Amino acid sequence: MTMVTLGNLSQAAALLAGFAAMILLLTGLMRNDLRFIEAGRRALFAVALFASMAAVALSRLFFTDAFQVEYVASYSDRALPLFYKATSFWAGQEGSLLFWGWVLSLYIALVAWNTRGELRRKNTPYIYLVLAGVVSFFFLLLTTVSSPFALLPYTPADGQGLNPMLQNPGMIFHPPTLFLGYIGFTIPFAYAIAAMISGRLDQDWLRKTRRWNVVSWIFLTIGIILGGQWAYVELGWGGFWAWDPVENASFIPWLISTAFIHTAIIQERRNVMKVWNMALIVLTFVACIFGTYLVRSGVLQSVHDFGATGLGGYFLFFMIIVSLASTLLIAESYSELRTKHSLESLLSRESTFLFNNVILLAIAFSTLFGTVFPLISEMVTGKKLTVGEPFFNQVNTPLFLILLAITGFCPLISWRKASADNLKKNFLLPFLLSLAGGAALAIAGVREFYPLTAFTLCLFVAATIVQEFVGGARARQRLTGESAITALLRVVWKLRRRYGGYVVHMGLVLMVIGITGSTAFKLEKEATLRMGEAMTIGDYRLEYTGFKTYKKRNRTVYAATIAVAKNGVPLGEMETERRYYINARQPTTEVSLRTTLKEDLYLTMPMIGRDKVITLKAAVNPLLLWGWLGG
Incomplete structure (x- = not known):
């Protein structure tokens, strides 16, 4: 059996196992028969097994240069280092969709194992049912719309190669950690839905998902930070966050989940804000799906997205169904979720948590509004009008400062009433x-x-x-x-x-x-230099002292050597590059960094002219290392 056949059969088997799990669980619930529920639970392990087989098959195809597979030919080539062939798995939309389904199936298997002794609990079958439905949706897309195992009508001699911007060590960690965060919030979402369907609206679902919430939040945080670092060292524009639509798509669920983690503490301690927390966990999951929709729909342009993949409509439909069903459940459970307890004083720790939530959601809303504004303007005026970085900074900066102040106030104020x-x-x-x-x-x-x-x-x-x-x-x-x-x-x-x-x-x-x-306090300057000439920026003097060309693996490198001095004291040399990759249409600019606790010296070479004349772009970014350390 070839890896392509194994991959296709494994995806189909995972889908069938997911459907089987749903049918068995529904049968068990209707007949009140634990045998069917146990069979449905076991079918979830089969989903994980078959998903793992599909993931192994795709990895094997990349490592063996199977260019008859369209996805492999699109994101790899023979000269690509093995390290980056591993990252090619999630470089495109088909592979990343399989990665999502695979990791989700493993998460579900872990839940099924941990709850093996809880089948008699009223909410457990519903947890399995929700999870089976979500994972089946992903494998339905993989088998019918967007398979990474699709074949080309011919076998090319070589592949197109991985996008040079993705050939960065950070890219082996950034997408997976982001996905681990997105996917992880499926579990608390399933517990919340199951609690509302079964009527078990006590603290049980919140306690059992505490670790899932925190770990998913940690992964999402790491993913966002690694994305910022990748943008900083790879894109060459000197920044790390540009309020890009895909950046915002990861930031919005982070904000909502942060709000949820804080108010979950209040519910556990005071048994209040039950409705609020149900709404927040649903919003977190929907925001994760919304982020996936933006990346895969092509409705907004981003350096990070997959373009128009044809999947946007499916995710939009799924998001609408989840939102409507969840809203109906919350409405039906509202009377049971309401509690007689209330906040006793505005000067209490509970109140600061609530204010924290209001600010976090205000930032999330303003970010969402700015992100989708081009779609709104197109519907109203027929033209896509965008809002840029100044809008987000002007609206969100005051809100972030208020949030920072609340972060300081909260530990100092007593519970109930200060x-x-x-x-x-x-x-x-x-x-x-x-x-x-x-x-x-x-x-x-x-x-x-x-x-x-x-x-x-x-x-x-x-x-x-x-x-x-x-x-x-x-x-x-x-x-x-x-x-x-x-x-x-x-x-x-x-x-x-x-x-x-x-x-x-x-x-x-x-x-x-x-x-x-x-x-x-950022400083930026650009100059055209001949060999031996220098430019100054702040306290730095940058002298162009050397130029060399060499080949390395899958690229040709043009490197300029810059002698750096600060306040007249030599600090050594820095080297900034232009790289021309095999099969790449455009060269890439490689950043040269000198980092201290005080500041970063950031150099790029956006252009090389005749006679080795270069354009050197320099930036001084004060205190940025502290930001990375905090992350």
Whole structure:
């Protein structure tokens, strides 16, 4: 049996196993027969097995240069290093769709295994049913519309090769981590739907999906950060986030899921906000599907998308069905989800969590509106009008600053109702430290409103976090007599969920420092240089001292050597390149970076003229490393 045949049969078998699981589960529910439900559960393992076989088959086709397969010929060639042949699996829409279905099937198998002893619970069969329906949708597309195993009418001598921009080490990690985040939210979504169908609307579904929520959020966060790093080192424009439609498509579910993780804590602790949390987890899942729709529909132009693949309509239909069905379920369950408890005071930790949610959703809405505005304008005026980076920055920057302030306030306010003494005791020191720090920054020359406010708030949030760690360690010291370090480590371990949140908040502080510094104080300059000439940018002097050409694997490289000095002190040499890849129509610009805690020196060579005359583009991005460290 050839790998193509194995792949096609495995995809079809995974689809049939998914349908079989749905039929068996529905039969078991209608007959109240655990035997059918158990058979349906086992069918979910068959989906994972067959999906894994399809994934192995596709990988094998890439590693053996099977160019008779259209997908392999489109995203690989003989000269492509083995490392990048592995990433070619998800380089196009067909392979990434298989990757999605495969990982989802593995997630489902894990759920089926962990719940093997819970078949008598009323909601368990419905969890399986929802998951089987979602995975069947993906394999239905793979078998009928968009298979990665489709054959060409001939066998080309070589493939077209992987897009040079994707031949970056970060691309072996960025798409998979992003997908792991997207896919992971299917599990809490299924638990929430099952809870509403079965009427089990207690805290059980929330507790059992806590880890799925957090792990999926972590993967989505890592994926977004790796995407920013890839854009920074590969696209050559000197930035890391451009509010591109596909970037926004990953950012929107991140914002909603962040809101959900915060209010889930309130529901677990106070048994309130049940309706809100149901709506948030549904919105998170729908936003993940929406992101997939944008990437695969071609309705908006992006450097990251797959173009018009013909799948957009299917995902739009699926998204509409999920949204309508979920809304109806929430409406039917509304009376049971409502609780008699309410927030007791605006000055309480619960209220800050709610304000946090409002701001996160406001940012998500403004980002969504700006992203789909070209579609709205086309429907209204017949022309696609776009909004650019200034719109997103102008709307979202104030909201982000409010969110940052809430991040500092939240740990300092008591649950239920904060007293005046509580506020005075907890706020005084962080407030004074941040006020003094802000004044020092103003004296040092940071006078613009947004940067000064952002840095001051960062000081405030950092001070509150440090105060919480110190206060917790001291309290344990008084009780146990342990040393300061031992007390700190043990209190953090005992309350790791709480202090883990503080660590995440400190990471946010570092990211804000990096983003603010690199956007508000960025320097850029471009010059045309002959050999031996130099340009200056800020404190740097950049002298063009050498040029060389050489071949390496699947590309020809033209490299310029730049001698770097700062304030007259030599710092060494940097090398920036133009690369011409085999089978690529356009050359790529390779970035040269010199990174310190203070700033990045960022060099690219967008053009090479006659007699080795080059165009050198330089940028100085202050404090950006702090942003990556925070991420």
